[in-house]
Amino acid sequence: MNAVDFSPLLRTAIGFDRFARLLDGARVQAESPAYPPYNIEVTGEDSYVLTMAVAGFGPDDLELVVREDTLFISGKAPQAEGEARRYVHRGIAGRAFERRFVLADHLVVQGARIENGLLHVALQRVVPEALKPRRIPIAHGGAAGSGAAAPSRPVAIEQASQAA
16 A cells, blocks of 8 residues: 655644544554454444454453553463464464554543453543533623623713713
């Protein structure tokens, strides 16, 4: 696969370094092998489950790390104990791997469990309160931000008319 050079597009852009990392990550993922296979399932409005087939790997053979906006899942091949085995056919892969998943903003890994040779990673979108949309009430007739209604005429004009 030929690498696409986006530097002419990004040289006049400011603050799009995350976009450049996403493009680079997509290129790396497109070149990486598809081992081990995985599913990404939507389980709710803001929740997901990543399921990865990791037959032959135990909890001690797997490592999950979240760094910046990327989830790294790696597995080191379990060491065979005893004498060397001879296979007629070997279809179950036992090699080490590393998969990377770029996480969307505010996506948090809730936990992971391994069951029947499948690794399940629960993900949840947790948007901070400060970033959630909020409705701003519109005051009727008064100054913005004050809870009390403002007088219909400015006070200075009212005082001047009383002195005359």
